[in-house]
Amino acid sequence: xxxLSLEEIKKRIDLQKIISMQEEGFKAYSNGEVIVPPVxxxxxxxxxxxxxxxxGYIKGDELFVVKMGGIFYENMIRFxxxxxxxxxxVIDIKTGKLHYLLNDEGYLTNMRTSIAGLIAAxxxxxxxxxAIGILGTGNQARMQLSLLKxxxxxxxxxxxxxxxxxxxxCKDDMVQDGFDVVIAETPKIVxxxxxxxxxxxxxxxxxxxxxDIQPGTHIxxxxxxxxxxxxxxxxxxxxxxxxxxxxxxxxxxxxxxxHAIKNGCIxxxxxxxxxxxxxxxxxGRSNEQQITIADLTGVAxxxxxxxxxxxxx
Amino acid sequence: xxxLSLEEIKKRIDLQKIISMQEEGFKAYSNGEVIVPPVxxxxxxxxxxxxxxxxGYIKGDELFVVKMGGIFYENMIRFxxxxxxxxxxVIDIKTGKLHYLLNDEGYLTNMRTSIAGLIAAxxxxxxxxxAIGILGTGNQARMQLSLLKxxxxxxxxxxxxxxxxxxxxCKDDMVQDGFDVVIAETPKIVxxxxxxxxxxxxxxxxxxxxxDIQPGTHIxxxxxxxxxxxxxxxxxxxxxxxxxxxxxxxxxxxxxxxHAIKNGCIxxxxxxxxxxxxxxxxxGRSNEQQITIADLTGVAxxxxxxxxxxxxx
Numbered sequence: 216x217x218x219l220s221l222e223e224i225k226k227r228i229d230l231q232k233i234i235s236m237q238e239e240g241f242k243a244y245s246n247g248e249v250i251v252p253p254v255x256x257x258x259x260x261x262x263x264x265x266x267x268x269x270x271g272y273i274k275g276d277e278l279f280v281v282k283m284g285g286i287f288y289e290n291m292i293r294f295x296x297x298x299x300x301x302x303x304x305v306i307d308i309k310t311g312k313l314h315y316l317l318n319d320e321g322y323l324t325n326m327r328t329s330i331a332g333l334i335a336a337x338x339x340x341x342x343x344x345x346a347i348g349i350l351g352t353g354n355q356a357r358m359q360l361s362l363l364k365x366x367x368x369x370x371x372x373x374x375x376x377x378x379x380x381x382x383x384x385c386k387d388d389m390v391q392d393g394f395d396v397v398i399a400e401t402p403k404i405v406x407x408x409x410x411x412x413x414x415x416x417x418x419x420x421x422x423x424x425x426x427d428i429q430p431g432t433h434i435x436x437x438x439x440x441x442x443x444x445x446x447x448x449x450x451x452x453x454x455x456x457x458x459x460x461x462x463x464x465x466x467x468x469x470x471x472x473x474h475a476i477k478n479g480c481i482x483x484x485x486x487x488x489x490x491x492x493x494x495x496x497x498x499g500r501s502n503e504q505q506i507t508i509a510d511l512t513g514v515a516x517x518x519x520x521x522x523x524x525x526x527x528x
Numbered sequence: 529x530x531x532l533s534l535e536e537i538k539k540r541i542d543l544q545k546i547i548s549m550q551e552e553g554f555k556a557y558s559n560g561e562v563i564v565p566p567v568x569x570x571x572x573x574x575x576x577x578x579x580x581x582x583x584g585y586i587k588g589d590e591l592f593v594v595k596m597g598g599i600f601y602e603n604m605i606r607f608x609x610x611x612x613x614x615x616x617x618v619i620d621i622k623t624g625k626l627h628y629l630l631n632d633e634g635y636l637t638n639m640r641t642s643i644a645g646l647i648a649a650x651x652x653x654x655x656x657x658x659a660i661g662i663l664g665t666g667n668q669a670r671m672q673l674s675l676l677k678x679x680x681x682x683x684x685x686x687x688x689x690x691x692x693x694x695x696x697x698c699k700d701d702m703v704q705d706g707f708d709v710v711i712a713e714t715p716k717i718v719x720x721x722x723x724x725x726x727x728x729x730x731x732x733x734x735x736x737x738x739x740d741i742q743p744g745t746h747i748x749x750x751x752x753x754x755x756x757x758x759x760x761x762x763x764x765x766x767x768x769x770x771x772x773x774x775x776x777x778x779x780x781x782x783x784x785x786x787h788a789i790k791n792g793c794i795x796x797x798x799x800x801x802x803x804x805x806x807x808x809x810x811x812g813r814s815n816e817q818q819i820t821i822a823d824l825t826g827v828a829x830x831x832x833x834x835x836x837x838x839x840x841x
Contacts, residue, residue: 216631218531218629250570252568252569252570253566253568255565255566255568255581255583256565257563257565257583257584257585257592259621262622264621264624266592266624268568268581268583268594270568270570270581271570272570279570279579281581281596283594283617283619284624285624287622287623287624290623290624294622294623296623296625300623300624300625300626301624302617302626304596304615306596308572308577309572309575309600309607310600310603310607310609310613311577311579311597311598311600311603311613311614312609312613313613313615313631316531316629318529318626
């Protein structure tokens with residue numbers, strides 16, 4: 216059994232290989248080749264936390280992966296620790312032997328989540344990005360933007376956050392990362408100025424409104440990862456030409472798509488999975504005037520594939 | 529984060545402390561103080577394996593435990609590895625930080641399972657043990673018997689197994705462990721000669737029949753840990769004075785109790801939980817003529833408590 220620390224894991228990161236394995240994972244998932252049992256869940260009250268156990272494997276693989284992790288909402292404030300905590304175990308499917316413990320402290324979860332945003336932009340985003348919009352000022356806001364360098368050379372960013380102080384800190388980090396960042400006073404300003412928008416907040420009410428979205432815009436919404444959360448006006452789905460999800464069943468249950476279906480703005484059959492678009496790119500954007508959405512809630516195949524990328528290096 | 533190997537774990541075993549913590553665990557479980565979400569499950573086809581993720585915590589504890597493990601049915605034959613493979617993770621409930629990985633290779637699962645048998649004998653077994661009956665010749669057969677030394681000085685053992693060669697090997701090990709062992713040709717001979725019987729097989733049809741059970745006998749049945757398995761004639765439950773389970777809900781679903789209820793031999797209200805008996809020993813055996821059953825299917829609280837016993841030493 217090998218244990219890899221966060222430091223050792225970071226040394227093994229090969230971004231292009233990880234992206235390619237994530238794409239393969241999404242394709243396999245949408246093609247019914249992935250076994251992912253129901254996610255295990257525990258909620259803790261004091262301090263507040265939501266813990267999840269996600270696991271599964273691709274049929275024919277020699278390994279399965281168990282990702283255990285959660286959001287401990289008071290970690291940073293009370294203990295000066297990252298709110299996201301997670302580890303991954305890689306286990307032999309033939310013998311049950313534990314081969315690897317990836318003690319990545321949530322890093323790989325953050326990375327696979329951001330890479331899903333990059334893949335969505337790659338298959339759905341506009342060819343010419345005028346400006347990138349980011350809602351939210353947390354870790355995902357920074358990582359999603361940073362990875363978009365792999366998709367576009369556009370450096371112009373409109374950043375909005377609920378808390379101005381956090382927005383300023385986030386802006387500083389993004390500037391350090393090579394971007395030209397304006398803090399927007401409202402999400403509306405972001406919508407009016409950007410044609411590639413990533414939402415990374417924990418909002419429970421719509422931040423982006425349908426009327427403000429410009430033709431040709433792609434939106435990746437990745438904040439609504441559990442019931443009750445919502446970042447998009449359901450009418451954006453009505454207005455959109457393509458509504459893509461990482462997992463139809465999951466997004467119907469608790470993504471932004473859930474709210475759109477509930478409000479009658481789309482029906483379930485309008486949803487296409489990211490894995491289907493990767494397999495058949497013609498299912499994605501077909502002209503520069505279309506509005507596209509990627510509703511990402513996070514699926515175990517992303518954990519499975521990133522763990523495999525790390526151990527195979 | 530600390531990793532304890534099997535060797536280090538074995539050095540930390542303090543049997544009396546473990547037994548006492550297991551009893552506390554069963555009590556807390558039956559008293560509604562334990563959070564154990566539904567068990568996660570994966571079945572693998574080639575080679576055949578059943579993998580489970582069991583997890584939970586006692587309300588008010590500072591740690592939760594995740595036990596991941598499975599039976600890989602062809603391990604011994606194909607890879608010369610134990611069929612049972614498991615690891616336990618001990619995680620901080622306040623921060624989500626992984627504190628311990630117990631790489632016990634299934635040893636702690638075997639031990640907590642055997643200790644449940646010992647506890648059942650302690651609260652339900654006859655005062656005078658004439659002979660101990662063991663059905664099955666695997667690891668649990670050996671461990672259950674060995675631990676019974678803590679309950680009775682009786683050394684006389686009737687052992688039955690489906691495969692005579694395995695029975696001979698098992699007998700040799702038991703003799704080495706200080707027992708006087710007779711191989712019984714049938715389970716019936718075991719029933720007729722023993723008043724403390726432990727069944728540890730993977731049978732799918734009854735091995736012990738009601739008519740053969742002697743007055744005053746206690747039976748611990750621990751083989752029926754998943755649907756389809758059965759070791760006891762349902763009419764033993766009808767004949768029995770006390771029907772104890774480790775978990776009512778689980779035994780109703782897939783223990784030997786399940787078959788007894790389905791056949792109308794008892795009803796759900798006749799079942800008492802082991803934790804209730806530990807809290808109120810008068811719920812257990814009240815005279816030496818009674819027949820008692822302990823139907824044990826394995827619950828996460830046993831994993832939680834044994835992991836805690838190991839790390840607190």
